[in-house]
Structure formats: C-alpha cells, structure tokens
Amino acid sequence: MYAFVYGSLRKNEQNHHFLEGASLISEQAWTSGELYSGSSYYPLLIKNEASLAYGELYEIDEGMLQQLDRLEGYREKDPDSLFKRETSAVHTQQKSYSAYVYYYPHPPEGKPVLHRDWKVEQLLKKESYYYFAFGSCMDQERFYKSGVQNLFQKIEGGAELQGYHLGFSYHRADGGRADIIERSGDSVEGVVYNITGKALDYLFRREGVTNQVYRPVVVEVTLHNGPVVEALSFTVIHKKENLTPPLHYAREIHRGGRYYLSKNYMERLEQRLQHELPVNEFTKYLQQME
Template identity: 50%
Template sequence: MNVFVYGSLCKNQENHHYLKEATCLSEQAFVKGTLYTGHSYYPLLLKDEQKVTYGELYDISSSLLEELDELEGYSKEAEDPYFVRETCEVSTPNGVKEAFVYYWPRQAHGELVHNHDWKVHRYIQRDQLHYFAYGSCMDNSRLCDHGVDHLFTTIKGKGKLNDYRLAFSTHFEDGSRADITEKSGAYVEGVVYEVGKEAREYLYQREGVETKVYRPTIVNVTSDDGNNFQALSFTVIEKRAEIAPPFHYAEEIHRGGLKYLSENYMKSIEHKFLEEWKVPEFRAYLHRKGWRE
C-alpha cells in the first residue's frame, strides 16, 4: 500500500524516521490540495481541486500504516479525528498511483505555503543554503552577464544527484531548456554553490518561478567526499516531449561543467548534444576547444 506525505514525514523533516523502512517511490509527487503552514512544525493539507501540493510517495506496510494513523490522530471509529485519511490519486513522473493521504478536516490555520512545497518552505528560511545547478547556471559567464556573479562566489564543487536524469522538457521559441526528472539508477552531476537570500531571489526570477515555468525543489545531493546534504534546485512544472536545446544553451552547460564535472559525465553530455540532439554548431565549438573525434 502507498502513502503520500507532504510535511513532517518527508525527508530531512522531524518525523521522517517513521519511514526509515519504507520504500520511496517518488520524491517529486503531488496531489490536489492546498497547503497551509499551521501553527507548529507540520503543515495542514486541505482539499482543493484547483491547487496542487508537492510531497513524497512511499510503499509502506500495514503495520506502519497503523503507526501513521496514531501519529496523525486518525481512527476509523473516531467521530472527530485530528486528521482524516482518504485514498486519492497521486501524480508522479512515472504515472498516477493510488495512495492514502492525511487531510486536515477543519478550517485552515496559518498562511498558504508558497510554491506548495513544505520542504522548500522550511529550507529557504535559512540565511545560507546550498544550490544545485545542473544547467546554464553552472556557467559563470551567464552570471557575469547578469551582474550577479558576486552572489555566487562560494562554490563547493561537484554534486551528484542520484536517481534522476538530465532531461530537456520545457520549450522556448529557440528550443528546449534543461530539467531534472526521476529515474532509478541514473544520476545528474552539477555545481553546488552556497548562496544567500539575494541569490535565491535572483534564481526564482531567472527560473520563472512566479510564471510557473520551473518550481523550486529540495534534493539530496552527494559531494565528492561522500557527504550528503540538502540543496535547492529547480524542476520544470509542465513537462513536455523532449526536444533539442539551442546551441548557445548547450554551450553554456558544457562550458560551465568543464571545470567541475567528471570526465565521464561530460562525455555523456557531449554525446547527447552531438548524437541525440544534433545541436547545430556544437561539433564546431568542440573542435575550437581542441576536441578530437
């Protein structure tokens, strides 16, 4: 059986230890509903057919479900349970699944959770945070062009995002832009920055968060020395069929990754741009950099 969690049971949150034996099916899942901050360390999910809330989907045992019922103050026999448990459809990058969800059955408390993601809401309260860049934000030239390079001077190095793949699933007039999407066994490499709130505000504007092109998400990244940590990143909301990126964008990704990413990963990027997408001018660009076939 499956359960969708959206608050204190999510990764790196206070009650996630309950799910230590459960299998995570997706950490980019969502359901219909509106999320409020409440007045404690856990949020409140109210039914709403017009909004979505992001969270994680787990495969759990019947005994664990009983523990979660107790945690959430739910009982079939109770006339007025603290939370109510219902079955609903959960959307994931790999399709729609049925799962139990705990809804708040009373009037909302607190404020709306911006971007509908509790992990993001909690993480961005920090004065300093990690940012995982996997696309053109790896390229310092773009940051210089925008006059914000001084906000991205603390570079932690390469980060590895496991069980995701690099996709190109949002469309612009000149081609696609990069995205991360879940895929078991795959990985995405990127550059990890330590940034402050001004840099975050720039990233929200650049990634089109308010216009709903990308949304912020919190991912678990592994550094070269084996340390695991949370990081802010961005993923496309309305994923479309993948198409080739324009040359200038492919160049920015390649140029930004050369200094930090592994040789094997860079070769996979080159192969994707050359053979899969056949990006115009990319082969000539590589030759100018001394690349030999």
C-alpha cells in the first residue's frame, strides 16, 4: 500500500520518523487538492480537483498506516475526525499510483501554500538558504549582465544530488534546457550558493516560475566538502523528451561547472553533449578550452 504525505511527515520534517522503514517512491509526487497553511505547525490539504499539491509518495505497511491514522486524528466513520483518509490517484514522473491521502474535511484555515509545496514555503521563510544550481546558473556570466552578481557571491562549492538524472526536458526554439528528473541510481552534480530573497526574485524571473515553466523544489544535496544540506532548486513542470541544448547554453553549463564538479561527472557531461545530445561545435569549444 502507498501513502502520499505533504507536510510534517515529509523528509527531514518533524513527524517523518513515523515513516521509518517505509520505501520512498518519489519525493516529487503530486495529487489533486489545495494546500493551506493551517493554524498549527502542519498544512491542510483541501479537496479541489482544479488544483495540485506536491509531496512525497511512500510504500508503507499496515502498522505504519495505523500510526498515520492516529497522528492525523482519523477515525473511520467519525464525521468529527480531524483528517479524512481517502484513496486517491497520486502521480510521479514515471507512473501513477492509488495511494492513501489525508484530506482536511473542514473549512480551510490559513492561506494557500505558496507554489503548492509546503517544504518550499517553509524554506523561503528563512533569511537565507542554499540554492542548488545544476544548469546555466552555475555560470556567472548572466549574473553580471543582469547586474545581480553581488547576490551570488557566497558559493559553498560543488554538490551531488542523488536519485536524479540531468535531463534537457524544457524545449525552447533553439533547443533544450536543463532539468532534474527523478531516477534511482543516478545523480546530478551542481553548484551550491547561499542566497537571500533578493536573489530569489531574479531566479524566479529567469526560471519562468510565474509562467509555470519551472517550479521551485527543496532537495537534499551532499556538498563535496562533506555536509548534507537542504537546498532550493528548480524542476520543469511539463517535461518533454530530451532535446539537444544550443551551444551557448551548453557552454554556460560546462564553464560554470568545471571548477566545482567532479572530474568524472564533467567527463560524462562532455560525452553526452558530444554524442547522446550532440551540440553543434561543442567539440570545437572544448578544444579551445584546453
């Protein structure tokens, strides 16, 4: 059986220990409904077929389900239960599942959760936070052209995001743009910045967040110098098949990553951009960089 969680039961959150021993299926899952901030420390999911809520999907057993029922104040056939457990369709990038979801059956409390993701909203309440860049934002050139270079000067170093694959699933007229896509056994490397809300405004514009191109996510990355941290990143909402990126974009990724990413990762990236997704004149660019 499966359970979709969207608040304090999520990874690294207050009640995640109730899922100890559960198997993570996806940390970028979604289902229908609208999240509200609520009046306590946890969010509320209201049934709404016209909206989406992001969260995590786990495979659980009967004992875990009973624990979740107690935590959520759910009692079968009791109309006064704090939450109501229902079976709903929960989607991942790979497939859809029938999973248990705890809905709040009472009038909503608080405000709608920003970006439909409670972990993102919680992270953005901080004065500063980590940002994991895996594509063109590893490079500083466009920061300088936009006059925001001072907002991206605190660089923590290179980092690895496990359980994801580097895709190029957002299509523009001149080619694909980078994306992180869940894939077991794979990993994506990138650069971690320490940023504030001023940098966030720029990133939201650049990533097309208001136009539903990319959405903000919270991911757990391991810095090359040791620490494991939660960081803001972005993923494409409407993913398509990989499309070869243009030379200027491939150049930004390579130039931005070469001082921070591992030699092995950079070599694999170079191979992909020459053979799997052959970028016109990328080999010539590499020769010039030698």
